[in-house]
Amino acid sequence: MRRFALLLVLCASPxxxxxxxxxxxGEIRAALTGRTLVYPDTTQDFRVSGRTLYIHKGRESWGYWRIEDDQYCSQWPPNDLWACYGMDRKGEALRFVGDGGDITEATYAD
Structure with missing residues (x-):
């Protein structure tokens, strides 16, 4: 019986x-600061300064990012509103989860 239980634990772990x-x-800050993420047709660079550069199909857009209450938040001028997202990790993959359940997945460029 012990062998069977051990086998179940070993099989379930992966x-x-x-x-x-x-x-x-803290995990979000460590995962994003100074890093670049890749989405389909898009990259996003998260600067230590709190600036972020989003490049979609060659077009640059500068915004701001911060961490607030265990969420990633961003603001894109000229809009002065901040949008916040929960974040999840699976290995080296990250995903942003909006309040409405919308999900955007990304991986590291480096």
């Missing part, structure tokens, strides 16, 4: 590692 795990504010 599957658990593949699940999306919610991130804390």
């Amino acid at each position: 599957a658990m590692a593949e699940e999306w795990v919610p991130m804390t504010g």
Whole structure:
């Protein structure tokens, strides 16, 4: 019986590692600061200064980013409103989860 239980634990562990795990504010900051993410047809560079450069199909857009209550938040001028998203991690993949359940997935460029 012990062998069977051990086998179940060993088989379940890799599957658990593949699940999306919610991130804390500190984890989000560490995951984004000074890094570049890649989305389909888009890259986003997260500067230490709180600036962010979003390049979609060659067009640049500068905005701001910050961490607030365990969420990633961004603001894109001329709009002065901040939009915030929960974040999850699965290995090296990240995803942004909006209040309405919209999800955007990204991987690291480097």
